[in-house]
Amino acid sequence: ARRHNARTLLIEADLRRPSASTLLTSSPLRGISDWDAGKLSLEDSLYQVSDLPLWILSAGHGMEEPLPLLESDRFAKMLDTISSSFDWVLLDATPMLPMADATSLSRLCDGVLVVVREGFTRRKVLDKALESIEKSKLLGVVFNQASMLNIDYDRYYGGNHSSGKSKKEAKKQPNKEADKVTAATA
Numbered sequence: 001a002r003r004h005n006a007r008t009l010l011i012e013a014d015l016r017r018p019s020a021s022t023l024l025t026s027s028p029l030r031g032i033s034d035w036d037a038g039k040l041s042l043e044d045s046l047y048q049v050s051d052l053p054l055w056i057l058s059a060g061h062g063m064e065e066p067l068p069l070l071e072s073d074r075f076a077k078m079l080d081t082i083s084s085s086f087d088w089v090l091l092d093a094t095p096m097l098p099m100a101d102a103t104s105l106s107r108l109c110d111g112v113l114v115v116v117r118e119g120f121t122r123r124k125v126l127d128k129a130l131e132s133i134e135k136s137k138l139l140g141v142v143f144n145q146a147s148m149l150n151i152d153y154d155r156y157y158g159g160n161h162s163s164g165k166s167k168k169e170a171k172k173q174p175n176k177e178a179d180k181v182t183a184a185t186a
Contacts, residue, residue: 002054007053008054009046009056010056010090011056012058013093031058032059042078042081076108093105096133112139114133
């Protein structure tokens with residue numbers, strides 16, 4: 001929003017455990033759950049962030065079962081209506097698995113950017129999540145909390161692993177962390 005001077009909207013689409021709005025404000029914001037309950041108009045649900053051309057549509061209070069709302073025609077129409085007023089609309093969603101929320105939302109989006117926490121996300125989970133996204137919509141993968149120290153240049157150039165052991169020695173020892181995604185191996 002700052003670089004392009006374009007109107008950008010961040011939609012807190014994790015309706016189960018909303019947290020994005022807490023990064024931008026210390027007070028709870030009313031939002032999608034209030035709009036869904038008929039307690040708030042869509043226009044009154046938008047909050048501008050400081051002096052930036054950045055707005056947020058908060059999730060409001062968390063919902064136990066948001067999937068019926070997220071898959072409804074009413075929600076899709078709301079996204080279409082609100083999108084016409086902004087240059088960029090970003091949806092911050094739940095993790096891709098095990099809930100279907102993010103997969104349902106991905107069908108309403110032009111593109112999907114998957115955020116992966118290095119050393120936490122398991123490869124099998126990432127693979128399954130990526131399979132659930134239409135290939136034409138996948139914009140890429142961002143490694144969150146990635147450490148540049150984990151880049152294994154020696155392996156790239158055919159030398160020792162970053163642990164100091166040769167490839168042959170490293171294969172002999174089981175690695176419980178081996179199935180976790182790291183920036184160097186993904």
